Amino acid sequence: MAGRAIRRTRFAPSPTGLLHLGHAYAALVAAEQADPGAFLLRIEDIDRERCRPDYEAAIHEDLHWLGLDWTQPALRQSDRMPAYQDALRRLEPLCYPCRCRRGDIRTALSAPQEGALPAGPDGLIYPGTCRHRSMTDLGADDVIRLDARRAFDAIGVAQLEFRDEIILPGQPHRISRDEFLDGIGDVILSRRGMGTSYHLAVVVDDSAQGISLVTRGKDLFDSTWIHVILQKLLQLPTPLYHHHRLIRDDAGKRLAKRDDARALRHYRQDGATPADIRQMLGFRPSDP
Numbered sequence: 460m461a462g463r464a465i466r467r468t469r470f471a472p473s474p475t476g477l478l479h480l481g482h483a484y485a486a487l488v489a490a491e492q493a494d495p496g497a498f499l500l501r502i503e504d505i506d507r508e509r510c511r512p513d514y515e516a517a518i519h520e521d522l523h524w525l526g527l528d529w530t531q532p533a534l535r536q537s538d539r540m541p542a543y544q545d546a547l548r549r550l551e552p553l554c555y556p557c558r559c560r561r562g563d564i565r566t567a568l569s570a571p572q573e574g575a576l577p578a579g580p581d582g583l584i585y586p587g588t589c590r591h592r593s594m595t596d597l598g599a600d601d602v603i604r605l606d607a608r609r610a611f612d613a614i615g616v617a618q619l620e621f622r623d624e625i626i627l628p629g630q631p632h633r634i635s636r637d638e639f640l641d642g643i644g645d646v647i648l649s650r651r652g653m654g655t656s657y658h659l660a661v662v663v664d665d666s667a668q669g670i671s672l673v674t675r676g677k678d679l680f681d682s683t684w685i686h687v688i689l690q691k692l693l694q695l696p697t698p699l700y701h702h703h704r705l706i707r708d709d710a711g712k713r714l715a716k717r718d719d720a721r722a723l724r725h726y727r728q729d730g731a732t733p734a735d736i737r738q739m740l741g742f743r744p745s746d747p
């Protein structure tokens with residue numbers, strides 16, 4: 460093992476509901492893939508309106524019940540605003556304020572477009588209506604967007620890449636500037652009333668926590684491009700990725716927080732043991 464980089468992973472749930480089987484799977488993958496003592500917990504609670512302290516307490520309890528433990532106190536994103544603000548200040552020359560609401564974006568996209576509107580990992584691809592605006596004109600009701608064109612110019616590369624150890628292991632995934640502009644566009648770095656966004660917070664925190672292996676569901680694969688460009692702009696290392704399968708319900712739909720019936724606590728109340736949960740999810744009884 461000499462010279463091999465330490466595999467430090469994290470499980471990063473949002474306390475907006477009870478953990479369900481899909482979360483248990485993500486947590487068990489992260490813990491299993493970590494080197495001993497290198498599995499961390501992060502509470503992603505930037506959305507103050509949707510997050511609740513009782514859900515946060517339930518996350519700790521459910522994970523401990525599953526047999527998981529983490530080596531450092533959990534990092535709470537709500538305590539990290541100064542770090543996000545600092546990153547945002549560094550990115551500011553590449554950003555612009557945007558006042559468009561979803562309806563405005565839809566209307567702007569519908570005009571030249573017939574059929575389905577272009578969408579990326581964050582929904583509709585922003586048509587650039589506010590791109591001419593300057594950050595000195597930032598209003599209280601604005602979001603802050605990254606100008607992807609200026610961002611590519613700043614890093615001076617024609618494409619981005621990252622590696623995944625599950626999907627096409629052994630060869631880098633690549634996206635060109637044009638593919639990024641067409642398929643992702645100008646994403647939001649600071650949401651209304653939040654001071655940051657999921658993408659910015661994840662990138663800043665993965666670096667602060669020294670995460671070398673990001674394990675997460677395949678549904679976030681396209682979002683990873685946003686994280687890679689932010690890592691480049693902030694001069695942070697790009698970790699190795701491990702996009703795992705999603706746990707689906709009987710109809711093949713991805714589990715969501717509202718699927719309360721799949722909450723770990725309900726299985727537990729019905730008499731399931733942690734070993735039963737591990738087995739249902741395809742883990743051997745003794746992992747991790």
Ligand code: GLU
Pocket residue numbers: 471472473503661674675676679
């Ligand atoms: N908090 C995100 C979620 O609940 C996952 C974070 C990540 O892996 O980037 O889906």
